Amino acid sequence: MMDCAVVGDSIALGVGTEMHRCAVNATVGLPSAEIIGRVQHANTVVISAGSNDAHSPDLENNLRAIRTRAVNARVMRVIWISPMDPRAAAAVMRVARIHGDRVVHFTPRPDNIHPASYPTLADRVAKAMHGI
Secondary structure (H helix, E strand, O other): EEEEEEEEOOOHHHHHHHHHOEEEEEEOOOOHHHHHHHHHHHEEEEEEOOOOOOOOOOOHHHHHHHHHHHOOOOOEEEEOOOOOOOHHHHHHHHHHHHHHOEEEEOOOOOOOOOOOOOOHHHHHHHHHHHOO
C-alpha cells in the first residue's frame, strides 16, 4: 500500500509535485465526476475537487462518491483541499464533516482559484497528514 496519494485537478497536480513521497493522479481542468475513479488505495489520500465545476448541481453528490470510493479503497485518512469558490468550499466542508476529514485552506493567486504558493499549501497538507 502506498503511504500517500494526491488526486484531483490542477491544484492537486501542483501540490503533488511538491509532495515527493506521494503518488499523483491529477489533471488540469478535471471536474469532480472524473476524480471519483482516481482515488486509490493509500494510507492517506489528498483530494482537490470542485474548482472546475463549482456550480454543478451534481458537485456534492460527486464529492460524496469520491469519499465513498476512498472508503471502498480502504483509505485510512482523507484530506481535502478546499476550493476558493464559496459554494464548492461549503460542499467540501459538508462531506468532510460527515467523515471527520481534515480540510486544508490556502491563500489564492490573483485568479482566486489557484494557490499563491504550492510549497506553502503542500506544507499545510503535510501538517494535516501528521495531525498538526
